[in-house]
Amino acid sequence: MISENKLSQQAIDLENEYGAHNYHPLPVVLSKGEGVFVWDVEGKRYYDFLSAYSAVNQGHCHPAIIGALKTQAESLTLTSRAFYSDMLGKYEQFVTNYFGFDKVLPMNTGAEAVETAIKLCRKYAYEKKGIAENEAQIIVCKNNFHGRTTTIISFSNDEVARKNFGPYTSGFLKIDYDNLEALEETIKANKNVAGFLVEPIQGEAGVYVPSEGYLTKAKEICEKHGVLFIADEVQTGVARTGQLLAVNHENVKPDILILGKALSGGVYPVSAVFSSSEIMDVIRPGQHGSTFGGNPLACAVAIAALNVVTDENLAEKAEELGQLFRSEINTRLVEKSKFVSLVRGKGLLNAIVINDDEDSSTAWDICIKLRDNGLLAKPTHGNIIRFAPPLVMTKEQLLECVSIIESTILEFEN
Template sequence: MAEQSRPAGASTRAAIEQTERWAARNYHPLPVVIARGEGAWVTDVEGRRHLDALAGYSALNFGHGHPRLLARAHAQLDALTLTSRAFYNDQLGPFAEELCALTGKALTLPMNTGAEAVETALKVARKWGYRVKGVPENQATIVVMEGNFHGRTTTIVSFSDDKVARDDYGPFTPGFVSVPFGDIDSLRAVLERESGVVAVLLEPIQGERGVVLPPAGYLQQVRESCSAAGVLMIADEVQSGLARTGETFACDHEGVVPDIYVLGKALGGGLVALSAIAADERVLGVITPGSHGSTFGGNPLACAIGHEVIAMLSTGEFQAAARERGAQLAAGLEALTGHGVTAVRCRGLWAGVDLDPAIGTGRDLSYALLDRGVLAKDTHGSTIRLAPPLVATEADIGFLLTAFRDALAASAS
């Protein structure tokens, strides 16, 4: 399969050349330069429109430039954007209260990026282990899952098995044990063997790996095992949370409540970087003044937007949209099984599609979709991830499915 049949225009080439010259090459983007966005669609510098089927890795659950979020942002921009946490601001309290109501937790700790929120959860779990559980100093262990993706800080890549993310960044942070995702017996064995375990960290659905779903009942088994062992269950819902899967949180599909929620991406409405963890007093109460912080964490602009995001989620319309449009997406993709598709995993409006290697790689198909007006992302060679904004219409998903079918057919010919 040819990577791209359509030649890039002069404006596209100029923008790409400038970016490649002056910005570190830590990504490998498709050759499209986006200039504007509205709802589920974006327009490039050549004036061509594309359906955004990635939605900023779920940061754009509410689409590009949602009117409610823009209005709240504009209002806050005119009032106050940043203060030091040496002082209170009038937006943090309302945001924190509503996020606690959304999660059912007593306290929240806001940060900026998803990786920062994960790091925060790790620090809280370790401190809880020492101060509350009584684990001996420097013996705290956190169990993680093989195939995980929680960010790219030095500590996080220490327990990653992604060679690209990990290679050449050692020495690595100790204190982590990996078990296979979905294998409850392996987790239970570690909890029985390791006396210093303070937490189990997992994504309810492994997004970067290709929207890998856990076996039915697995999250409930993890919850029960953590409770029995007296360790914290930490759910990284940075990608899977905030209506993406058809429920507010992916854990909700099994009625599971973790000890710590890790949130980010869509919490900032696609406008600002906003993340947070939420937990009860017995867990987050270990954080004291000066023991953790961030210059921008809890800033009034981000909190105002996050507050509006929570209000939008409270209506249930976005969860319902993810279920309805997700069912349409799943049915359309499953109909392509045997026609270049070998497997489909879908939960809400979030899908991982495995391709027959005979038709090319996932990146090859991403180029073919780009030619047909759809922006998507490959992962792990022969898999495509799809995560359209939750504001996508029935016609939008139909357009995506037609483009996907046509791209497969062109690749097979």
């Protein structure tokens, strides 16, 4: 990995020498963030067009969220769940009302929340639906991304994430995404199906948006057969797609909702699983938990982060700016450039597909040049570049970024 700057290279060398090589970062070393911008250790400013994989929807270091963090950190940070705290009940009341569910089970990371939802679904199937113990099946979609724990990679078809990590956890059935017929046929063919776990938009796979009506009909199929509809909105939730939740585009209410990332505005690890009292009440003391889950600091940060979403109309902004982004990219690049074959997305979760195969370096090379031109993005699956800026971005900033993207890609045509 090459860098012309000594400070950056020193930081990169330290990671390479002392850290596990489980990521392949873009060669830029960041030391400061504010709003839609980040700065490297040499002081160069960039537009952040990834938002820590949609964790920083509210912008970097939002003063209201940082203020809540500081205030709470000075009084109480952690009790564990061995004791009550004065923040957890307040947070649980706030967040369940905010998203419209009876109960919440607080965790820390997105993968933990997915694991929680899987356990909750299985336990409900055994105790309420009458499925024989250890026989429950959960339907998942091919090309999914729900995390990288052992159980989760067991139902991934990404060999990079899976290979040499077996033996794998059983109990999952894989179907094609955006295929209602496959969903219904699989449920009918397997009497022990307990749940359907799905991303409303497949983000890591390349921002695949399903056909209109897919989520509505999938929920109807699940209801008809007594199967729990589980929505993983770790990446798509909290206003990213132009609605508070991506399922809201079709007025679908999941039986189990999974949130993380922007639940804290990227300030602190906070995740959550929401459901009805009937489903959630199968979890009893000692059966699931986390030392840090629902800690006072997390509660204060999450309340502040969600208030920012409301106060600054971030869902509405994401909807408006997302439509503008896709329109501009279509006009300036898709219709004119030989390199960009299409743009897709909802709200401010978008991707462009580079007209090259997955094994080429074209998308990576474009991201390196975007970095040089003051904008940070990252390829996914080789030939796809995901664009997901903080939702606090202005129209003028967005158009400036579109110009950077346009001029950068057009450089490759000459």
